[in-house]
Amino acid sequence: MNDKPIYVTRPHLPPLEEFIPYLEQIWSNQILTNGGPFHQQLEAALCEYLGVKHISLFTNATIGLVTALQALRVSGEVITTPYSFVATSHALAWNGLTPVFVDIDPESMNIDPARIEAAITPRTTAILPVHCYGRPCDVDAIERIAEHFNLKVIYDAAHAFGVQSREGHSVLQHGDLSVLSFHATKVFNTFEGGAIVSPDLKTKQHIDRLKNFGYVDELTVAAPGINGKMSEVNAAFGLLQLRHLNEALLQRAALSQRYCERLADVSGIRIVDTAKAAKPNHAYFPILVEKEYPLERDELYAQLKAAGIHARRYFYPLITDFPMYRGLPSANSDNLPVANRLARQVICLPLYPTLQPSEVDRVADLIRQKGLLR
Numbered sequence: 001m002n003d004k005p006i007y008v009t010r011p012h013l014p015p016l017e018e019f020i021p022y023l024e025q026i027w028s029n030q031i032l033t034n035g036g037p038f039h040q041q042l043e044a045a046l047c048e049y050l051g052v053k054h055i056s057l058f059t060n061a062t063i064g065l066v067t068a069l070q071a072l073r074v075s076g077e078v079i080t081t082p083y084s085f086v087a088t089s090h091a092l093a094w095n096g097l098t099p100v101f102v103d104i105d106p107e108s109m110n111i112d113p114a115r116i117e118a119a120i121t122p123r124t125t126a127i128l129p130v131h132c133y134g135r136p137c138d139v140d141a142i143e144r145i146a147e148h149f150n151l152k153v154i155y156d157a158a159h160a161f162g163v164q165s166r167e168g169h170s171v172l173q174h175g176d177l178s179v180l181s182f183h184a185t186k187v188f189n190t191f192e193g194g195a196i197v198s199p200d201l202k203t204k205q206h207i208d209r210l211k212n213f214g215y216v217d218e219l220t221v222a223a224p225g226i227n228g229k230m231s232e233v234n235a236a237f238g239l240l241q242l243r244h245l246n247e248a249l250l251q252r253a254a255l256s257q258r259y260c261e262r263l264a265d266v267s268g269i270r271i272v273d274t275a276k277a278a279k280p281n282h283a284y285f286p287i288l289v290e291k292e293y294p295l296e297r298d299e300l301y302a303q304l305k306a307a308g309i310h311a312r313r314y315f316y317p318l319i320t321d322f323p324m325y326r327g328l329p330s331a332n333s334d335n336l337p338v339a340n341r342l343a344r345q346v347i348c349l350p351l352y353p354t355l356q357p358s359e360v361d362r363v364a365d366l367i368r369q370k371g372l373l374r
């Protein structure tokens with residue numbers, strides 16, 4: 001096998017020479033962190049790009065989630081999805097909160113609003129949904145439930161950078177707070193990084209203090225804060241990255257379209273429609289391997305791997321399969337049939353801006369060859 005390996009993702013890196021002037025500026029002004037000029041510029045640029053009013057940059061999304069829960073003083077039990085990256089629940093655990101898992105909707109693969117009410121107890125104070133694969137949650141239904149039961153809503157929007165919902169506005173405008181990830185593997189990256197989107201200035205200021213140890217001014221510490229600050233190097237990289245983002249999103253869209261065309265007639269391969277939002281970001285290309293396909297999901301995964309194609313089974317195992325969560329009553333698989341079924345069917349195929357169309361064909365051809373055409 002002399003074909004070069006294809007990974008599920010590759011970080012998007014602009015030309016190095018374009019980054020040097022930013023570094024020169026940091027070296028000359030000697031401001032490395034603590035809300036420096038690049039940090040301020042990136043917050044302003046992201047507000048504009050994303051169509052939101054207030055954003056607080058973070059060192060990563062996990063600290064962002066931990067801080068968002070602190071900022072809203074969430075306590076007791078929080079309703080969430082098992083079908084996500086483990087950090088979603090870890091952020092609850094780090095706040096001493098109990099995750100209560102609710103099954104997902106088979107179409108959206110996001111938390112099923114119809115099942116939320118039954119999971120509410122007197123200890124419930126919040127809902128932590130995920131816009132999985134950048135596909136918007138049913139934000140209206142979630143909002144109605146939250147209002148009725150007086151619950152906070154924090155969206156784990158790690159996958160949802162730049163996504164606009166059907167109404168044509170940012171999906172980040174929903175809920176009390178939304179948390180983005182700028183990790184190397186995400187659509188928009190600052191190597192490591194993240195952000196919290198706030199609805200008003202007062203909330204943003206509170207969050208900005210919490211991420212800086214709780215400092216209000218030189219002498220005043222108002223809360224037991226954390227260090228969640230993004231450095232100037234990361235913020236500068238974000239500004240550069242933003243200049244190349246539209247091009248990267250177009251490449252993602254074209255490659256997704258190519259997969260769709262090549263896989264459309266393969267029996268038992270269901271393409272998860274990631275283009276549903278008014279403005280999708282094509283962060284992932286998930287497919288479901290259903291029973292009409294001749295191979296089991298894990299067999300297909302292994303065959304891809306043997307051919308040098310490193311797809312990933314996001315999200316398998318479920319969060320509820322990990323030892324620190326599986327003992328919870330809501331983690332029982334009888335409570336989560338849809339999540340358990342889809343976690344056994346899903347594969348995310350390689351997708352990133354510099355993936356070559358010929359590489360998409362290599363992946364799709366293998367899946368076609370092992371399958372039967374409709």
Ligand SMILES: *Cc1c(COP(=O)(O)O)cnc(C)c1O
Pocket residue numbers: 060061062063084085087088130156158159180181182183193194
């Ligand atoms: C990547 C991811 C996170 C964690 O983001 P970091 O910036 O790496 O901390 C949280 N939730 C989801 C759904 C993610 O995909």
